[in-house]
Amino acid sequence: MTPAAAEATTPSTARSALRAIRRAGPMLLSGGTVLALVVLASLFVPLLVEIDPLGIDVAQKLLPPSAEHWLGTDEFGREVLDRLIIGAHISLRVAFAATLLTAVLGIALGALSGQYRLADSIIGRFSDALLVFPGFVLAIMILAALGPSELNVVLAVVVLYVPRVIRTVRASIIEFRSADFVQAARAVGVGDMRLLVVHILPKSFGPVMVQLTFGFAWAILVEAGLSFLGLGPPPPSPSWGNMISAAREFIRTAPWIMIAPGVMITITVLSLNLIGDGLRDLVDPRLQGKVGP
Amino acid sequence: MTAAASTTAEVLSVHDLVRHYSLGGGLPGRPRTRVPAVDGVSFTIPAGTTMALVGESGCGKSTTAKLILQLERPDRGEVRLQGERVDGASRASLNRLRRNVQMVFQDPYASLTPHLRVDAILGEPFKVHRICKAGEIAARVAGLIESVGLSADVGRRFPHELSGGQRQRIGIARALAVEPALVICDEPVSALDVSIRSQIVNLLLDLQASRGLAYLFISHDLGLVEHMSDSVAVMYLGRIVETAPASTFFAGPRHPYSAALLASSPTPDPRQRGRPAALRGEIASLVNLPSGCRFRTRCPLAIARCAESEPVLLPVGRGHLVACHRGEEMAGAAALPARPRSDPTGG
Known part of the structure; x- marks a missing residue:
């Protein structure tokens, strides 16, 4: 990654950057491969094979995995595999939208609070207030107030995660606004806005990327958790959380209905966390084990 | 020709510059402690000459430089550029200051934005001051790079790909972009290897001769000061305690x-x-x-x-x-x- 390479100013930091790449490489590679497989499968399998996540066939209900039904069927005779693939769309779409919105809001508000004292005290108190609540409990409150829907899940995740990004951006702005290179640019005559966008903000992209990767994983978990409680996208839409929720009754008789989406959530979140850890080691080797939700 | 050739002989003068920092005082009942980092500094730099500002670490040399450039606002006192008062609150006045007074920083490792290529760093003054058309910036940057003795291909590199001496040359080139009348050099060679110090010093002297630059040369290396400067001001704890022509001072x-x-x-x-x-x-x-x-x-x-x-x-x-x-x-x-x-x- 370039930010890490850019840090390699002296031989000793070059060495530690190399060490970081060596450490981070396997994590990034394995996490990235698994995530890429999940995303590519959910995107391209529906184009190649006929998929029918909603097709009810009561005669075929609760069948265990077999050559014909690779992951078995659920209580309505729907293909678990088909639902799993389409479910990835919903889970990933929610998480992606939430992460994107978090990034935009977090960077904008973080930049504001890093630049202006007044904005800082207002935004800062709001983020403190949000950070006081246990994240998931607040998510339940928001969904209970707004009603279950995909969009509201996105909003809940954004509200919960944006304070972390704000803090990260704010911290790097405060760290770098008195740096020599910023003073030098100011002495040349660079104005405040350009100073912020060209000289200061890019320094926060590394830490923000790390935050967002963990945020993405966390959004998938929140979506699944909310769906499990019936607060996510309403059925029959096959999000992974919905599938687990519906499979509760059949855990003894047809455990495959629950295991399949559970495994998908686990490996997706795990791969994202690996990527986040790897990025974090690249961006700042000193932070090992310190960021993350 | 540079702006130094204006009618006034003095390029910069400062009068009774004061900057106090506050320490503590965050808690109610605890008084703020005033730290007089710069406490009534006055001097004048004639066009085309070098004034050295010497003193121990922490005596206020660098703060004085920042006050002159309005990177920090003085609490009191004024800075006059070619006789005209600099108003830190006015955009026009600040622009005039920055087109005439530039600075070379002490640490060339820290003073170049690490994620920008040299081309972008050197192109910036042309952009923000609209010195030339966008299409001409590349040529002007190439000219700058050449004028500090580097080959044009360093423009495509990032600062971390350059040696300390090369970086400081880029720092000097950036200061020259606006064709200033005065360049403040804040210990420009103290972070460099001894072997390349003299190259940078000679570059500064050559540039002064060819462009009629005035320097405010901040240093604690008196040998270097004797070699470079026309006049000397000695600072101690925020005040100038002695100022004299260099020959008189060293005699x-x-x-x-x-x-x-x-x-x-x-x-x-x-x-x-x-x-x-x-x-x-x-x-x-x-x-x-x-x-x-x-x-x-x-x-x-x-x-x-x-x-x-x-x-x-x-x-x-x-x-x-x-x-x-x-x-x-x-x-x-x-x-x-x-x-x-x-x-x-x-x-």
């Missing part, structure tokens, strides 16, 4: 602090070597300044009067000002740990 400093500084700088000739500086104790704390003269706690010549009143800068010779109660006696005083050379008029 016979009148302030005991200047003498001690001079005595502690290494001389290549062993016969000229003075005794080690006879300075007692640590530099006094800015938070808790001694009464009277700030230097008296370390001064070998301190008398009772030094604790009672603070000496002001008074003329002792042509262009030579000293803030010392015993400045008159200092001339040629053999007891001082200065160089054997002395001013015969004072004896």
